[in-house]
Amino acid sequence: MTVEKKTDKNTAVLYLEGWMDTQNALLLAQALNELEDDITQLVIDMEKLEYIASAGLRQLVAAHKQMKGAMILRKPAPEVREVLKMTGLDKRLNIEA
Numbered sequence: 001m002t003v004e005k006k007t008d009k010n011t012a013v014l015y016l017e018g019w020m021d022t023q024n025a026l027l028l029a030q031a032l033n034e035l036e037d038d039i040t041q042l043v044i045d046m047e048k049l050e051y052i053a054s055a056g057l058r059q060l061v062a063a064h065k066q067m068k069g070a071m072i073l074r075k076p077a078p079e080v081r082e083v084l085k086m087t088g089l090d091k092r093l094n095i096e097a
Helices: 026-033 054-066 078-087
Strands: 002-008 011-020 041-052 071-074 094-096
Touching: 002 026, 011 026, 011 054, 026 054, 041 054, 041 078, 054 071, 054 078
Parallel strands: 011 041, 041 071, 071 094
Antiparallel strands: 002 011
């Protein structure tokens, strides 16, 4: 998986690509830890994320807590959206089509 970060004022956008599994979910955690203190909104672009494992789901929940709810999951691929739905996270997290 690759994580690319872009910031604009108080918003950070993380672009995820590939598979977020046990071996690389910590790349998201690392990107979150490197966010500047003045970031108040986080957008995670999941359009090119092909797969997400439970370790990735844990990182999303941690990001949601860290951002105090000011997080958007943008364009999750159908396979990823299905996992979010099966786990009930589609009801807890803000998902943008």
